[in-house]
Amino acid sequence: MRHPQPTTAPQPYRPQHHVRIVTAASLFDGHDAAINVMRRLMQSSGAEIIHLGHNRSVAEIVDCAIQEDAQGIALTSYQGGHVEYFKYMIDLLRERGANIKVFGGGGGTILPTEIDELHKYGVARIYSPDDGRAMGLQGMIDDLISQCDFEKRPSDFKGLLKQPLPREPERIASLITIAENFADAGEELRAALKTAVADAPRVPVLGITGTGGAGKSSLVDELVRRFLADFPDKTLAVLSVDPSKRKSGGALLGDRIRMNAIDNPRVYMRSMATRQSNLALSRHVAHSIEVCKAAGFDLIVVETSGIGQSDTEITEHSDVALYVMTAEYGAATQLEKIDMLDFADVIAINKFDKRGSLDALRDVKKQWKRNHNAFTLADDAVPVYGTIASQFNDPGMNTLYRAIIDALVKKTGATLDSRFQLTPGMSEKKWIIPPERTRYLAEIVDACEDYDGFVRAQAAIARRMYQLHGTIQALRQNVGKKKLEIVEPKSADDVVQVTERVEGEPAYLGDLVALYQDLESRLHADCRRLLAEWPATKKRYAASKYQFQVRDKVIELDLISETLSHLRVPKIALPKYEDWGDILTWLLRENAPGAFPFTAGVFPLKREGEDPARMFAGEGGPERTNKRFHYVSRGLPAKRLSTAFDSVTLYGEDPDHRPDIYGKVGNSGVSIANVDDAKKLYSGFDLADPSTSVSMTINGPAPMLLGFFLNAAVDQQCEKWIRANGKVEEVEKKIEALYQERGLPRPRYQGELPQGNDGLGLLLLGVSGDEVLPADVYAKIRASTLQAVRGTVQADILKEDQAQNTCIFSTEFALRVMGDIQQYFIDQKVRNFYSVSISGYHIAEAGANPISQLAFTLANGFTFVEYYLSRGMHIDDFAPNLSFFFSNGMDPEYAVLGRVARRIWAKAIRDKYGGNDRSQKLKYHIQTSGRSLHAQEIAFNDIRTTLQALLALNDNCNSLHTNAYDEAITTPTEESVRRALAIQLVINKEFGLSKNENPNQGSFIIEELTDLVEAAVLNEFRAISERGGVLGAMERMYQRSKIQEESLYYEMQKHDGTLPIIGVNTFLDPKGSPTVTPPEVIRATKEEKDYAITARDAFWKRNAKTAPAALEAVRRAALDNGNVFGALMDACKVCTLGQLSRALYEVGGQYRRNM
Structure with a gap:
């Protein structure tokens, strides 16, 4: 038998000269996975790589390339603004007479027409997804290095x-x-x-x-x-x-x-x-x-x-x-x-x-x-x-x-006369997690395994009790019964004798009863209660209505829905187990939704009148995004707004005319630089209404954006008070007087208000409520608003360091401010707003598999728990303010991701941290996988998104965002957003099985997957614990390395077809499956960009006198160990995002990139 000969990979191109290449990701762009793969291949091909990492300005890169005398610059750009960015780079290189070639890539975000435009302008090569499929990774690297393989020697x-x-x-x-x-x-x-x-x-x-x-x-x-x-x-x-x-x-x-x-x-x-x-x-x-x-x-x-x-x-x-x-x-x-x-x-x-x-x-x-x-x-x-x-x-x-x-x-003898002031004392670490608490993840594993051992032991006792109970009952059924006994004749002369006997208890029955009583004494009181209540529980769920309490409200909902065939379908289906061991196992490991350990969900039933759908928007200026918010929420009883910010905002900067900034203003998100932008963005939505909630996808500068949002919410309620008390004319005169004194025009909402926008939030544009209302009135409104406002801010800096890279401050300082936000929420009784959305979504988008996504995210969540506890907060004061955010992809593990997360969290919070029922409930948002959207055959993306949304809804996620099919190549259009929202509506309103709210329970494969994924997550906890907990593992780059390895594994399987992806590497269109150019490309307009910069300048002028003192108060709060967020809440009224970021850099330090 002949064995196939192993094929040898083609040898990479070997340069003839010392080739030096600068590699980086573009400004305000944290997507560094691709450039890391590329720079490794370049290095292994013999090039000397000066790697700058993510978020690098054109000037930084050009200065570096000139100082390093490089032959080439290789960049990735995934956040928009690429045309301006690359052209600006070519302009600066030409200005300085540098013979340096520029290369780039950005997946489907750089359109073919834009690639042609950049090539004509002087960029050596922009590599497209089609180039990647045709040339392969090494082929692209060979092409790049061969173009840079020239001598850099001046003639004289x-x-x-x-x-x-x-x-x-x-x-x-x-x-x-x-x-x-x-x-x-x-x-x-x-x-x-x-x-x-x-x-x-x-x-x-x-x-x-x-x-x-x-x-x-x-x-x-x-x-x-x-x-x-x-x-x-x-x-x-x-x-x-x-x-x-x-x-x-x-x-x-x-x-x-x-x-x-x-x-x-x-x-x-x-x-x-x-x-x-x-x-x-x-x-x-x-x-x-x-x-x-x-x-x-x-x-x-x-x-x-x-x-x-x-x-x-x-x-x-x-x-x-x-x-x-x-x-x-x-x-x-x-x-x-x-x-x-x-x-x-x-x-x-x-x-x-x-x-x-x-x-x-x-x-x-x-x-x-x-x-x-x-x-x-x-x-x-x-x-x-x-x-x-x-x-x-x-x-x-x-x-x-x-x-x-x-x-x-x-x-x-150098003339270095230092005036540097020494800080007294030795180096002393400002601990986030005290050293004696670094084993917290191992302790959580122990708590979970102890609970599981308890369940097995108790279920075994209950099963034996059930068996004994049946045996005793069967034996006792015969006691007292009359029984005829026939005595056969011993000889032909004898007659048949018939006697009557009463059946008595067998001698061993007492032993069985004693054994039963012994087992009963070993059954935990909670287990006895659960089994005793089981008949009543079944009866309660068999009724037509179900009542339960949420805080101070009693809610009554239907338990039965009727099909077109007149069948009665229960919202909650309970198991038909008879064995007490099976019943107890189910109650302790699964239970009905809303009951510990919350495997099936944290609420007994879904909220009626408020689907979990989030209305996602973010493009251009605040007015355009406001218009989109009103469009996607039109006709819906609940307004669940989810906000995407442009990359300039994500990195804590203000819009600017500088080309590498200008190109990104308002692209792939909304440009928000000050509190007035926030007021316009959410105008027409009552932010204190119970049916309104707002999610903000922001991390590094989250404290400032949260400050803008909360101040906008407070001023909305001030406006409602002003109108309700007939003070509009009086307040208008005050505002006009203020602006006449400043000699400046009042800011306005640009354009007409969209349908559904009643103008709420715009009366106090350009001023704060405390400038026009009595202090006591403002304070009262402020307190009540903070207690009423609903929503979440992402703010998870741990996952940023591990995966997404929108860190701007040093990690320790960023965590400190997160703690300040939570302390502020406790002090101000902010109970309906999540202070952090602990995110696995971006970990998955960076390449992690579902196990790593879930394990890293939960581990980060427990790290926040430990940090907040170390600051003296009580678990029940902050745990309800924590929420989670996961991706749902195509892997089988995603079917049980929520179940596992809820179960681990509940067990750890109750048994390890002593948290109450509310603290034990893990609430999470799902976004369908952006990574599973492909630029080829984009129409197929909706199929993937539908399946992912179905998994999320079957698993009782608390909110859901479905991606638009065209997001692989452009900012979503109104048509694609409407289709994405329709996916959820079809599942929730039309799909018959959705009338049941626990469809996953009782499935053998779901239960098996749940156990497998939970065990894998706990094993990952052990691995992180061995490295000193989450922060210790981060220092060793453990999470980042694992994410990159898993990303590369996925890409290799996708590339060689081992992992079939329809329309991408299999089931290709006979006409070919090239990258699709969208019929409509959403970009911020020149007018929107220019207006953003004009509005920034006007805000600076209006607050030129008050901003310096506010910024100094923020710096002082940081230096004096005060509450930084409390100072930010005041400073956000008069300072822009960029001003606040720079002030905090001075006292907290900038983020230092890792390789």
Whole structure:
């Protein structure tokens, strides 16, 4: 038998020159999965990759590419605005005379006509989905690298050395490239550089080295930030070295991704590959240092790649050497082997929050004393410092920075007169989760498994009781009965004798009764109660009406519906079990909807008159989205609005004329920059009405958007009070007087009000209620509004760090403000609004499978629980304000995702945290999978969405958003949105089985899947717990890595057809299944963009006098450990989103990207 020969994959293109490529995702775009796959392939093909990560402006990328002297820039753009973005990049490159090619991709979001337009403008290549299918991933990479495979050598490099050599990035970059790439010019260059710097002042060089993973890049970034603040007129250059791959020759030059402070005209940075194995520095670093000295920088920082114990090469190139390590070096005797402890001028023990760091500080100081024979030196004088570079304004980093500057001055005589103020004390971690609580997920697993063991044991007792009960009953049925006994004759002469006997109890019956009573005593009281109530429970659900209580309201709903065939279909169908063990198992593991453990749902019955459908909108300016909201909610009794924001808003910035911002204003979401925008957006909807709820898909800047929304809601109710009390004319005069005094026009709603909009919310446009109403009246209205308003804000910063990347603040600060929001909700009795929507949707969209989505999301939820408890909040005060948000895809696990989530949450909250019935109820929103929408055969997308919606509704989700079929290629049109909403309406109103509200219960496969998925989730909890809980796992990039692995697995199966996708890789149209160009493309208009910027400017002018004090109050609340959200609520009245973001960056720190 012949075996098939294995096929060898085609070899990737190998460049002939040292190809350097800058990779990034575009501004306000967190979709970095694709660019991460691409940059890995480029690296393995032999290119040197300078990876910047997500959310990068055109100027940042162009500056980087010029400083790095790259041949190419490779970008992904999935958030719209791509035409303006790429054209702006070409314009900036042309302005600076840079010979750098630009490549890009964006799936179906970049239309074929736009690709042609960009190619004509000068973009080298935009890769489309059709290119991907035709060329494959490696084929696209080969094409890109081959176009970048050219020599970057100036014709006259001597001309670059003309005196004096200014700090021009282009010239500096070219000179370093010459040193790196052209050995024939090396000696001549060296001689010329020596002449150039001969009479120049001495430039100090700080060398930074350390073990891999010690956090050198973050520490360098923090040193640069402090240097720039300390010396407003000084400049510095950073030379950062990373290792080359021995096999491919490629390199990942990844230090820039961790740097926030280098985006400054006073900083030059160059990333270098070692281009040799087993060394931490490039052989050309000396030349590069000389180039930077000749350019006249005030300080040069050289950072090596990770080193071993015996490497001290950095000391040959630096005046002051800093060695960065962590506490994870092994036994104390290992310190004797580290040569840098002999040669380093300063030592930093970074990641000082890790266990054992205090011991490490003591041991390293001892070793330093031994090495320097300085046994009598006081410990405080030993130059060893504990630092937490990842923590904003870390005291240890402040001390380290000052020690380095002092050492540089002492050794070189540099004019670095530091005025940097030291923060007293050592580095001390500001814990989100206290160290003693990091095993919380393992404890939750134990609680769930203990409960399941309890169920099995109790069910076994109940089953034996049922069996004994039946036996005893059967035996007792014969007691007292008369029985004829016939005595057969012993001989022919005897007669047949018949006697009558009364049946008595058998002797062993008492033993059976005793055994039954013993089992009954071992049956838990709650289990006895459940079994005793079971007949009444069945009777209650067999009735025509059902009554239950929600808070203070008694609700009565029908339990029976009648079909066209006049059959009576129950809303809740109960099992027909007789065995007490089966009944008890069902009651303890399933139960009816609304009963613990809430597997089938958290409410007894669905709310009538309010379907779970959410009306999703977000495009252009607030007026256009307001019009869409009124369109999609027309004729519906409940207004359940879901808001999508444009990427400018998602990243906490204001609209602006700068092209890379301008192109994204109002695209793929609504542009909201201030409270007046929020008032227009929700005008005509009574935000305090019980039938109105608003969901806001916003994360990084969620505190500010929530502030805008709540202030808009309060001012609506102020308006209603004004109208009800006949004060309209009086208030109008006050507002006119205010604007006459300011000399500015009043803001207005642009255009006519849409059908259904009565103008509610627009009377106080441009002012706050407290400016026109008495203080006591305003306070009363404000309190009652906050207690009435319904909705949710996403605000889940953990999943942003793990998956979606719309983080803008440091993670610790963002979590602190989330806690401030929840505390504010408790203080103000905000009970109907969810302070966070703990989201798995974006984890799934980033590529996670359903198990990981559910496990990561629940783990994040329990992390918030632990954090809020550590702040002193009571579980029952905040748990009802938590909600969840999941994706529903095509995988079988999605059929039980809600069941598993509710069951795990209920068990953990009751048995681990002691929460009450309301706290145990997990409420969640479902959005059908965006990832399952395909740009090919888009009409098939509605089929997928319908199946996903059916699963969600069968599983009793609390709200549902169905995607429009054309979202793979454009912002949905009115026609596609109407079809998406019709999917839910058809299921809810027409589909007969939907008249029953627990259709999943009783299915063997559903029960089996539920158990399998729950076990898998608990196993994932164990894995996260072993890594120090959610935050510890995030530090190790565990969640992000797992998501990327699962995403790649899906893409590979999709690509090779192992995973069939109809119309994409199978069942293709005979005419072909190309990417579909939509008949109508929704984009923000030029008028909308310009108006957004005009409205921003007008808001700034109106509040120019009051905004500075409000911003300072926000900063002070952050610095003084006050409630930041409380200060934001006031500041949101007079400040724009961008102003508030910048103020919080100053006191909370910006998000630092990860590789």
